[in-house]
Amino acid sequence: MGRCWKQHSWAVWLFIVLLCGWPAGAEAALEKKSDRTPRAPRAITQDPAGNGAAYKEGEVLVKFKKMVTRSEAGMLARDLAVDTIKEFALLSQWRQSAYLLVHSAKATTQELLADLRARPEVEAVSPNYRRRLQRLPNDPKFSLLWGMNKIAAPAAWEKNTGSAEVVLAVLDTGVDYRHQDLAANMWRNPGEIAANGVDDDGNGFVDDVYGYDFSADKDGGRDSDPMDIDSHGTHVAGIMAAVGDNGAGVCGVNWNVKVMALKSFRPDLHLYDSDSIAAIEYAILMKRNYGVNLVAINASFGSTGENPLQKDAIAEAGDQGIVLVCAAGNDGTDNDQTPFYPAGYDLPNIIAVAASDENDQLADFSNYGANSVDIAAPGANILSTFPTGKGLEGTLVSGAAVYNAIPMEFSGYPPAAGLAAQLVDCGSGLDSSFFPAIVNGNIALIERGDTTFEEKTQLAQNAGAVAAVIYNNGAGNFSGTLGKAGSWIPAVSLAREDGLLEKALGIHPVTLFIRAADYDILEGTSMAAPHVCGALGLLAAQFPADAPIKRIARIYSGADRLDALDKKMRTGARLNLARSLEENLLLTLAVFRQQVNVWVLKKDFAQVYFSVENDPGSGVSVAIYGIYRSSAGNGFEMIKEVAASELQDNSYTYFDKYLDRGVAYTYLIQARNAQGEVIASSTQESI
Amino acid sequence: MRKSIFIGVWIVFFSLQLFGGDKWFVSAGAGAVFANDERFTDLYGRLQFSPELKAGYEFYENFYLWLGYSFFSATYTIPVLLDEAEVNQHSLALGVGWEIRRGRLQSDFFAALTWAGLTEQALDETFRSSAAGFELGTGLRYYIKKKVFVGVTFSYSEARVTLSETEIHIGGRRLLGGMRLAANLGLRF
Numbered sequence: 001m002g003r004c005w006k007q008h009s010w011a012v013w014l015f016i017v018l019l020c021g022w023p024a025g026a027e028a029a030l031e032k033k034s035d036r037t038p039r040a041p042r043a044i045t046q047d048p049a050g051n052g053a054a055y056k057e058g059e060v061l062v063k064f065k066k067m068v069t070r071s072e073a074g075m076l077a078r079d080l081a082v083d084t085i086k087e088f089a090l091l092s093q094w095r096q097s098a099y100l101l102v103h104s105a106k107a108t109t110q111e112l113l114a115d116l117r118a119r120p121e122v123e124a125v126s127p128n129y130r131r132r133l134q135r136l137p138n139d140p141k142f143s144l145l146w147g148m149n150k151i152a153a154p155a156a157w158e159k160n161t162g163s164a165e166v167v168l169a170v171l172d173t174g175v176d177y178r179h180q181d182l183a184a185n186m187w188r189n190p191g192e193i194a195a196n197g198v199d200d201d202g203n204g205f206v207d208d209v210y211g212y213d214f215s216a217d218k219d220g221g222r223d224s225d226p227m228d229i230d231s232h233g234t235h236v237a238g239i240m241a242a243v244g245d246n247g248a249g250v251c252g253v254n255w256n257v258k259v260m261a262l263k264s265f266r267p268d269l270h271l272y273d274s275d276s277i278a279a280i281e282y283a284i285l286m287k288r289n290y291g292v293n294l295v296a297i298n299a300s301f302g303s304t305g306e307n308p309l310q311k312d313a314i315a316e317a318g319d320q321g322i323v324l325v326c327a328a329g330n331d332g333t334d335n336d337q338t339p340f341y342p343a344g345y346d347l348p349n350i351i352a353v354a355a356s357d358e359n360d361q362l363a364d365f366s367n368y369g370a371n372s373v374d375i376a377a378p379g380a381n382i383l384s385t386f387p388t389g390k391g392l393e394g395t396l397v398s399g400a401a402v403y404n405a406i407p408m409e410f411s412g413y414p415p416a417a418g419l420a421a422q423l424v425d426c427g428s429g430l431d432s433s434f435f436p437a438i439v440n441g442n443i444a445l446i447e448r449g450d451t452t453f454e455e456k457t458q459l460a461q462n463a464g465a466v467a468a469v470i471y472n473n474g475a476g477n478f479s480g481t482l483g484k485a486g487s488w489i490p491a492v493s494l495a496r497e498d499g500l501l502e503k504a505l506g507i508h509p510v511t512l513f514i515r516a517a518d519y520d521i522l523e524g525t526s527m528a529a530p531h532v533c534g535a536l537g538l539l540a541a542q543f544p545a546d547a548p549i550k551r552i553a554r555i556y557s558g559a560d561r562l563d564a565l566d567k568k569m570r571t572g573a574r575l576n577l578a579r580s581l582e583e584n585l586l587l588t589l590a591v592f593r594q595q596v597n598v599w600v601l602k603k604d605f606a607q608v609y610f611s612v613e614n615d616p617g618s619g620v621s622v623a624i625y626g627i628y629r630s631s632a633g634n635g636f637e638m639i640k641e642v643a644a645s646e647l648q649d650n651s652y653t654y655f656d657k658y659l660d661r662g663v664a665y666t667y668l669i670q671a672r673n674a675q676g677e678v679i680a681s682s683t684q685e686s687i
Numbered sequence: 688m689r690k691s692i693f694i695g696v697w698i699v700f701f702s703l704q705l706f707g708g709d710k711w712f713v714s715a716g717a718g719a720v721f722a723n724d725e726r727f728t729d730l731y732g733r734l735q736f737s738p739e740l741k742a743g744y745e746f747y748e749n750f751y752l753w754l755g756y757s758f759f760s761a762t763y764t765i766p767v768l769l770d771e772a773e774v775n776q777h778s779l780a781l782g783v784g785w786e787i788r789r790g791r792l793q794s795d796f797f798a799a800l801t802w803a804g805l806t807e808q809a810l811d812e813t814f815r816s817s818a819a820g821f822e823l824g825t826g827l828r829y830y831i832k833k834k835v836f837v838g839v840t841f842s843y844s845e846a847r848v849t850l851s852e853t854e855i856h857i858g859g860r861r862l863l864g865g866m867r868l869a870a871n872l873g874l875r876f
Binding site: 596597599605607657662 | 724726727730731763765767768770772774805807809810811812814816850854855856857861
């Protein structure tokens, strides 16, 4: 009997609950709970655990313990105001526990969870989470776009894949507007008829269909054709806006957006400020006078000279609601010490972007700057669009395995039909002793490290190898260079994982291909910036009413704080597209250092201003804002606690008195909920 | 012990010598100071209330030595920060004067070397400094009783403090003192 009761107690309990127990008793119990008021209707709530998950409000999934007595069930029925929406009868039978989906019209999910967890009869509870399709594009090279996964683009694409109403500009070497992955996303000037030699829309530019060529590359004059003269601009455009889910090549941050080509580089691949100012002027004109919804301009270029005229042009763009997303530079230096422009102009409509790598480290080539660089985005080994046929793609075929092999700069070419030979492990290939005789006429497999690719490849070539395959000494693949043009054997790089697999096979036959392609890998902060520029486009599609400054705040708020980036840039964070697209709590911080003088004495103080915008759907409630300060490389300490009720017009100003001269101070705002958990942080602002 | 007795006897003897013949006067009063320093007046105000004490001894036919002390304080609320700054200026003067009396009226002219000081407390800091200066003035007394007078004085005093620029000090010259118009009540003995 006892065993029988144990086995079927859940069924007895369920019977009681379903037929008579729950609603009346529970309703009565609820009346006693004075702190519960009927909740505002809201279908979906963000999990306060901060995991980004969403669940259906008021619903909870419950699993009861196998041993549930009648009295326990009765108590539960009395105390909880819940309706049973669904009984998972089969699961309950198979697992010999009651599995229910319950609902309360008055208690929130969190309240229900807390109540149920406190019950000894309950074994497990869970919000009724909302799951989404894991929407990935069908672009065949998507798996090689590590950056898109790193910034959580697939999750972002569940919400939005872009809008044809949004225009992003590429101020660069031009764009291959005929590229299969870009053509559909090119902006076309609706007021201009192509190639009729007439300024149809009267904007002062003849035949400016896709944009314009502002560089003096044809007999000193400008022309209407912004076709890419290199590959850089097309690569940048692809990161921002390669057509997604079209079954071809790659996809951009925006699957659907419009790209305006502002070609400004000359054939020597340099840009003069006069060209960039003219390009910005055109962009402003098209937005202001012709209603083009231009959201941002990508500016993946720069150098150390400060130009107040260029700054003014960018400021004017800001006045027109255009954000300039700038590469931080590729010298591996501190922009605070050696300013890099245009990224370094102190303008609110500039985002200066550093490059991160596959391991979420600052890329070794990337500039940084605690005060002058804003955010990081993937910039190492980025695959994107190349002018048609100008890219290279390598493939190493080993049995059934096909590996992505990245041709090194200046690499020789194998025959079009592929180079078939034995793959021979040559260790780290540091000197000739690493290359066994058998490598002669075969392909050398070499581990990266300790010396240059040029030297390793030269040693392999000297040993008679017909190609060199250099696999990474860290995770993932990389793109390398042989340093200079020459009579090189084919040389490619391989991901470490792939290299180790091949090494384990011993000497075995492989075939190496290097083919012309419409895609290729580049790296640099030039590749990081368009990830952020693309994010602005996606935000404009998701939140079209937002002011540009708010879009920037969303990007900063949603970014992933990483230890490796801490104190290297204002956010200390890498772009997270999905979190930026969420309804969010946005903290905007501005700090001004000011001097106060009396008769004899003087001191500095900081005016710390922050504003808060809490999207209706953010699901967070702030109890306390903490103002934190660090100086002289020390950690942050809270200098002021501000209750949410102290804010006026969602903002607060605090005067930090008094500061030491010559000492830099960095400020940060954190919002905490009633449990003391940090639910949002501002950027770090230094003075 | 013998030394103390000797000093005490000497003081009594000297006082008897000095306090005879209405050669001494003391006065206490208050006045308005129109401060010299432009930046000071911008912050703390041009007109300051200033108490004063003065004592003198006629050492030779209408000429007298005098010792005076005056001070004034002012506060200033720093805009935005709403912190209070407080300043204090004081002056110790030692000089000579010449006086002439006609009936109940007496006028005098006086000059002195001064030792002027300033203290400014603000921004969690305190600044103190002092400098030598001078004071020139004139006065008019009316004897309401044989030994009691009321008077007004008008004087100008100035001392200059020069500061070098530091992390917390604004460099440059500061002028202490200013024009003073005071009323006082005094005693002649």
